[in-house]
Amino acid sequence: MSTNTHAAGAHDHHHEGGHAHSTFSGYMLGFVLSVVLTAIPFWLVMSGALPSKQITALVIMAFAIVQIIVHMVYFLHMNTTSENGWTMMALIFTIVMVVIALSGSLWVMSHLNSNMMPVHQMTGMK
Numbered sequence: 001m002s003t004n005t006h007a008a009g010a011h012d013h014h015h016e017g018g019h020a021h022s023t024f025s026g027y028m029l030g031f032v033l034s035v036v037l038t039a040i041p042f043w044l045v046m047s048g049a050l051p052s053k054q055i056t057a058l059v060i061m062a063f064a065i066v067q068i069i070v071h072m073v074y075f076l077h078m079n080t081t082s083e084n085g086w087t088m089m090a091l092i093f094t095i096v097m098v099v100i101a102l103s104g105s106l107w108v109m110s111h112l113n114s115n116m117m118p119v120h121q122m123t124g125m126k
Contacts, residue, residue, distance in 0.1 A: 022077060030074025037067040061102055068098060 022030075041060040043049070050056045072078045072094065078087040 022074065026074060030070060033070045033074070034067060037063050037070065057106070064102070065098065068094065 041063045044056055044059060050059060072091065078091060080088050
Protein backbone atom coordinates (compact mmCIF):
# COMPACT_ATOMS: atom_id res chain seq x y z
CA MET A 1 0.00 0.00 0.00
CA SER A 2 1.36 3.40 -0.94
CA THR A 3 1.74 5.91 1.88
CA ASN A 4 1.29 9.00 -0.27
CA THR A 5 -2.06 7.94 -1.71
CA HIS A 6 -4.17 9.31 1.12
CA ALA A 7 -1.78 11.03 3.53
CA ALA A 8 -0.40 13.63 1.13
CA GLY A 9 -3.72 14.76 -0.32
CA ALA A 10 -6.04 14.30 2.64
CA HIS A 11 -6.46 18.00 3.36
CA ASP A 12 -5.11 19.46 0.15
CA HIS A 13 -7.67 21.77 -1.44
CA HIS A 14 -5.91 22.19 -4.78
CA HIS A 15 -6.02 20.03 -7.86
CA GLU A 16 -2.88 19.20 -9.79
CA GLY A 17 -3.44 22.06 -12.26
CA GLY A 18 -3.59 24.69 -9.54
CA HIS A 19 -7.39 24.83 -9.38
CA ALA A 20 -8.60 25.65 -5.91
CA HIS A 21 -11.86 24.15 -4.79
CA SER A 22 -13.95 25.28 -1.89
CA THR A 23 -15.24 23.72 1.25
CA PHE A 24 -18.87 23.43 2.27
CA SER A 25 -18.58 26.62 4.32
CA GLY A 26 -17.14 28.45 1.29
CA TYR A 27 -20.07 27.37 -0.86
CA MET A 28 -22.53 28.35 1.87
CA LEU A 29 -20.93 31.78 2.23
CA GLY A 30 -21.20 32.26 -1.54
CA PHE A 31 -24.84 31.14 -1.46
CA VAL A 32 -25.73 33.49 1.42
CA LEU A 33 -24.00 36.40 -0.31
CA SER A 34 -25.87 35.60 -3.54
CA VAL A 35 -29.22 35.52 -1.74
CA VAL A 36 -28.51 38.82 0.03
CA LEU A 37 -27.31 40.44 -3.20
CA THR A 38 -30.57 39.35 -4.84
CA ALA A 39 -32.91 40.22 -1.95
CA ILE A 40 -31.69 43.80 -1.47
CA PRO A 41 -32.36 44.93 -5.07
CA PHE A 42 -35.73 43.13 -4.97
CA TRP A 43 -36.61 45.02 -1.80
CA LEU A 44 -35.42 48.32 -3.32
CA VAL A 45 -37.73 47.88 -6.29
CA MET A 46 -40.74 46.62 -4.36
CA SER A 47 -40.55 49.27 -1.62
CA GLY A 48 -39.55 52.19 -3.82
CA ALA A 49 -36.97 53.18 -1.20
CA LEU A 50 -34.81 55.18 -3.60
CA PRO A 51 -36.03 58.57 -4.89
CA SER A 52 -35.79 57.92 -8.64
CA LYS A 53 -35.92 55.06 -11.09
CA GLN A 54 -32.51 55.98 -12.52
CA ILE A 55 -30.82 55.71 -9.12
CA THR A 56 -32.60 52.42 -8.50
CA ALA A 57 -31.38 51.06 -11.83
CA LEU A 58 -27.79 52.12 -11.10
CA VAL A 59 -27.89 50.54 -7.64
CA ILE A 60 -29.31 47.31 -9.09
CA MET A 61 -26.55 47.23 -11.71
CA ALA A 62 -23.94 47.73 -8.97
CA PHE A 63 -25.43 44.81 -7.02
CA ALA A 64 -25.41 42.71 -10.20
CA ILE A 65 -21.71 43.39 -10.76
CA VAL A 66 -20.90 42.48 -7.16
CA GLN A 67 -22.96 39.31 -7.50
CA ILE A 68 -21.06 38.31 -10.63
CA ILE A 69 -17.80 38.75 -8.74
CA VAL A 70 -19.16 36.66 -5.83
CA HIS A 71 -20.11 33.88 -8.26
CA MET A 72 -16.72 34.00 -9.94
CA VAL A 73 -14.82 33.81 -6.64
CA TYR A 74 -16.95 31.39 -4.62
CA PHE A 75 -18.38 29.09 -7.31
CA LEU A 76 -15.96 29.31 -10.24
CA HIS A 77 -12.91 29.63 -7.93
CA MET A 78 -11.28 32.29 -10.05
CA ASN A 79 -8.20 34.04 -8.71
CA THR A 80 -5.02 35.58 -10.05
CA THR A 81 -2.70 32.69 -9.15
CA SER A 82 -4.32 29.63 -10.68
CA GLU A 83 -3.81 28.49 -14.26
CA ASN A 84 -0.87 30.86 -14.86
CA GLY A 85 -3.09 33.93 -15.01
CA TRP A 86 -5.66 32.58 -17.46
CA THR A 87 -8.37 33.26 -14.91
CA MET A 88 -7.42 36.94 -15.05
CA MET A 89 -8.02 36.86 -18.81
CA ALA A 90 -11.37 35.21 -18.14
CA LEU A 91 -12.18 37.94 -15.63
CA ILE A 92 -11.37 40.67 -18.16
CA PHE A 93 -13.48 38.89 -20.78
CA THR A 94 -16.35 38.57 -18.29
CA ILE A 95 -16.19 42.26 -17.42
CA VAL A 96 -16.26 43.24 -21.10
CA MET A 97 -19.23 40.93 -21.76
CA VAL A 98 -21.14 42.24 -18.72
CA VAL A 99 -20.60 45.85 -19.79
CA ILE A 100 -21.82 45.03 -23.31
CA ALA A 101 -24.85 43.10 -22.01
CA LEU A 102 -25.85 45.73 -19.43
CA SER A 103 -25.39 48.72 -21.70
CA GLY A 104 -27.13 46.96 -24.58
CA SER A 105 -30.05 45.95 -22.36
CA LEU A 106 -30.44 49.48 -21.04
CA TRP A 107 -30.24 50.89 -24.56
CA VAL A 108 -32.92 48.48 -25.83
CA MET A 109 -35.21 49.13 -22.86
CA SER A 110 -34.78 52.88 -23.22
CA HIS A 111 -35.69 52.80 -26.91
CA LEU A 112 -38.61 50.46 -26.30
CA ASN A 113 -39.90 52.81 -23.64
CA SER A 114 -39.63 55.88 -25.88
CA ASN A 115 -40.99 54.18 -29.03
CA MET A 116 -43.95 52.30 -27.58
CA MET A 117 -47.39 53.40 -28.68
CA PRO A 118 -49.34 55.17 -25.91
CA VAL A 119 -52.17 53.16 -24.34
CA HIS A 120 -54.87 55.67 -25.31
CA GLN A 121 -53.99 55.22 -29.01
CA MET A 122 -54.07 51.43 -28.76
CA THR A 123 -57.65 51.33 -27.41
CA GLY A 124 -59.06 52.97 -30.54
CA MET A 125 -57.36 50.52 -32.94
CA LYS A 126 -59.82 47.63 -32.46
